[in-house]
Amino acid sequence: MNYDNLFSDKVKTIKPSGIRKFFDIAAEFDDVLSLSIGEPDFQTPWHIREAGIESLEHGRTKYTANSGMRELREQTCHYLHRRFGLDYSDDEILITVGGSEAIDLAIRTLVNPGDEVLVPEPSFVCYSPITVLAGGVPVPIVTKKEDDFKLTAAALKKAITPRTKLLILPYPNNPTGAVMTRRDLNAIAKVLKDTNIMVLSDEIYAELTYGSRHVSIANIDGMHERTIIINGFSKAFSMTGWRLGIAAAPRPVIKKMTLVHQYGIMSAPTTSQYAALEALKNGDSDIESMRQEYDSRRKLILSGLRDMGLSCFEPFGAFYIFPDISAFGLTSDEFCERLLREQRLAVVPGSAFGSSGEGFLRISYAYSVENIELALGRLRKFIGSL
Amino acid sequence: MNEKKLLAALEKDAYADRSMLASQLRCSVQEINAQIKKLEEQKVIVGYNAMVDWDKTNRDYITAMIELKISPIRGEGFDKVARRISKYPQVKSVNLMSGAYDILLSIEGRTLTEVALFVSQKLAPMDGVLSTATHFVLKKYKDKGISYDVSEEDMRGLYNI
Numbered sequence: 001m002n003y004d005n006l007f008s009d010k011v012k013t014i015k016p017s018g019i020r021k022f023f024d025i026a027a028e029f030d031d032v033l034s035l036s037i038g039e040p041d042f043q044t045p046w047h048i049r050e051a052g053i054e055s056l057e058h059g060r061t062k063y064t065a066n067s068g069m070r071e072l073r074e075q076t077c078h079y080l081h082r083r084f085g086l087d088y089s090d091d092e093i094l095i096t097v098g099g100s101e102a103i104d105l106a107i108r109t110l111v112n113p114g115d116e117v118l119v120p121e122p123s124f125v126c127y128s129p130i131t132v133l134a135g136g137v138p139v140p141i142v143t144k145k146e147d148d149f150k151l152t153a154a155a156l157k158k159a160i161t162p163r164t165k166l167l168i169l170p171y172p173n174n175p176t177g178a179v180m181t182r183r184d185l186n187a188i189a190k191v192l193k194d195t196n197i198m199v200l201s202d203e204i205y206a207e208l209t210y211g212s213r214h215v216s217i218a219n220i221d222g223m224h225e226r227t228i229i230i231n232g233f234s235k236a237f238s239m240t241g242w243r244l245g246i247a248a249a250p251r252p253v254i255k256k257m258t259l260v261h262q263y264g265i266m267s268a269p270t271t272s273q274y275a276a277l278e279a280l281k282n283g284d285s286d287i288e289s290m291r292q293e294y295d296s297r298r299k300l301i302l303s304g305l306r307d308m309g310l311s312c313f314e315p316f317g318a319f320y321i322f323p324d325i326s327a328f329g330l331t332s333d334e335f336c337e338r339l340l341r342e343q344r345l346a347v348v349p350g351s352a353f354g355s356s357g358e359g360f361l362r363i364s365y366a367y368s369v370e371n372i373e374l375a376l377g378r379l380r381k382f383i384g385s386l
Numbered sequence: 387m388n389e390k391k392l393l394a395a396l397e398k399d400a401y402a403d404r405s406m407l408a409s410q411l412r413c414s415v416q417e418i419n420a421q422i423k424k425l426e427e428q429k430v431i432v433g434y435n436a437m438v439d440w441d442k443t444n445r446d447y448i449t450a451m452i453e454l455k456i457s458p459i460r461g462e463g464f465d466k467v468a469r470r471i472s473k474y475p476q477v478k479s480v481n482l483m484s485g486a487y488d489i490l491l492s493i494e495g496r497t498l499t500e501v502a503l504f505v506s507q508k509l510a511p512m513d514g515v516l517s518t519a520t521h522f523v524l525k526k527y528k529d530k531g532i533s534y535d536v537s538e539e540d541m542r543g544l545y546n547i
Contacts, residue, residue: 019545026544034544043538125547174547292410299409346544353547369403 014129018333018352025340034346034367035375038174040238040319041366042293044275045286048237051278052271064270066262067254068095072273075280076246083284084206084216086229088248094258095268095276099204099232099245104130105257105264106200106228106247107166111136115165120151121354122322123170124202136165142356145313145324149178153187160191166198169217172205175353175362176322177315182215189220198253199227204245205318207236207287210295214317218248225250228257233272235318236287237279242272294319297365297372304376305363308383319366322350326359328386336361342385343378387413387421393430396422398531400434439526439534446496449478449523452505453487455516464488467514476504487519498522 019036026032043049067073073090080086096102103126111117113135119127121140128138141159143149151169169188171180180188192199199217206214218227232245245268247257279286301321305312311324325335332349339345347364350357365372391411395402408415425431440447456467464482468489472480479492495501501520510518527535 017547019547022545023543032544034542036545037542038546039542041540041542296406296409300406348545348547369406373403 010133010135013132017125019348022336022340022346022348025337026346029340029344032340032344032346033371033375033378035363035365035372036346036348037364037366038320039240039366040235040290041368042238042290044237044239044242045279045283047282048239048275048279048286052242052275055271055274060270060274062270064095064267064273066267067091067093067258068268069273069277072277072280075277076248079280080229080231080248084214084219086216086218086248087224089251092248092251092254094247094249094254094261095273096232096245096247096261097265097268098234098243099202099230100126101261101265102230102232102245102247102257103127103200103202105260106230106249106253107131107136108134109253109257109260110166110198112165114163116161116163118156118159118164118167118197119354120168120170122149122173122175122350122357122360123168123353124174125353127168127170137163139164140354140356142354143176143178144356145360148313149173149176149322150180150184151188153191156188156191160195160197164195164197166200167192169199169201171201171203172209172214172317174205174318175320175348175350175357175360176313177318177320178313179209179212179214179317180217181212182220185215185217185220185223189217189223192226193222197226199223200230201227202230204230204232205235206231208291208294208319209317210291210298211316228253233276233279237276237283238286238290239272239275239279242269242275244268244272244276294365297367297369300369301363301365301372301376304372305379308376308380310383319364321363321365322360323363324359325361328383330386332358332360339379339382343382345375345378345382387411387417389421389425392418392421393425396431437529437532441526441534447494448496448498448501449492449494449526450501450505451521451523452491452493452509453483453519453521454489454491454509455518456488456514457516458488459514467512470512471509474504474508 072095073093076093077088077090080088107130111134115136116139117131117136119138119140120143131138139159141155143151201217203216218224218229228249230247233239302314305323315321332351336347336349348362350360350362388411395407404415404418408418456464458464459466468480471477477491477493481490483490505518505520
């Protein structure tokens, strides 16, 4: 079998993640400390797990409606209204296999060959490969440290062409921790208002903001009709392994996304849907206690990094911090490899999130305070040795 | 500062990092320390313990929960007997209960015999004690919010995006 000719041309263009090699290096050592994981360290709250277990005990082991259980979609509407002031009805909600599937669906549902998809960078790594697989053309928009890694109206305007179909709006942002305020979003909305560009607003970290509540662009005048919101249970309720996400969008869009979902997935996992129902009904206080814990760690790590002389933008969302290491004369890849080999500390190079992440590190604070303090000690030692 | 939040955090972990507490409660480390000192003086915080799993050591050790029925004394209720029982160092907790019996106490000893002797020689003959029922603890799973059994480890790998 000649495997070289086996794969589709599009798949052949997709490169593996830039952090693959670090797995192999880390495997050489048994004392590696990590601040690199992009998922919560908390266990799923017990009452939520119990609801999943009870659903199995009651034999709820069949498919649900393609778009998700009606009661879960109704509770999702209440949740989006209660937490973010958003108004959707249950037929404008689709329950997906994680936020990831919702992103994939939205892009595949909208993009024609040659359509351009604007992707602010640095950002999560999935938007461009999915766009390529859909035949679209990803167009990166560089966001900058001096703008607090926000998407600016000027940068957006410059990137728009007659082929622009979709804008990805990945805030609160992985890896920078940047957020967009209502004022920032107003400026973006003004640019988009007279176009036919849709917005895919990836709000998976919406519950994890510090200082002010997350504002969805769907809440900005005139934007509801052109926004697809991606949200989910992974980050807010620490439910990554349950694989359950939410898409909320105008009815015609959700209808078409549900069509694609129906053929690819059938329905999201039933056990997870029952657990999610419990999360939405009785989980607000879990979100709050986890958020407060992240916030304390965020302050601890921010002051720790600044104390060792690193230039660091204050992140107000997600659970990442993105210090600038360009002053050390190493690429972020070299920095991370040496940090791993010499101090056994694993963090992710900013360049893994697009070339504009070069010169930065992504450090996750989804770790215990003890772990963070140990890691800060190792980083301080490493920097001292440079 | 929110005193209840401070107490809840310390009840969960008396060793909680003071600068983390300060950031959670939006105040300075000095204020945290002063507040803790005040709460200790007021006996709102009555003490601190290490939670020891003696089963993991080679120490001979047994715990019993003992129910007591008491005849209350006029003017003093159950206090006199309860306080007297509390004096014994081997008695680890004493609670006045609603329901079928009056006092539930826990006691630690080195052997079954030692506990049995304490019950028969000290507790049962005590003035006001009508009856005792002794239950030996076979295994401790959780105490004061902390699991002694299996903990849930961090199953995450070293890297992901």
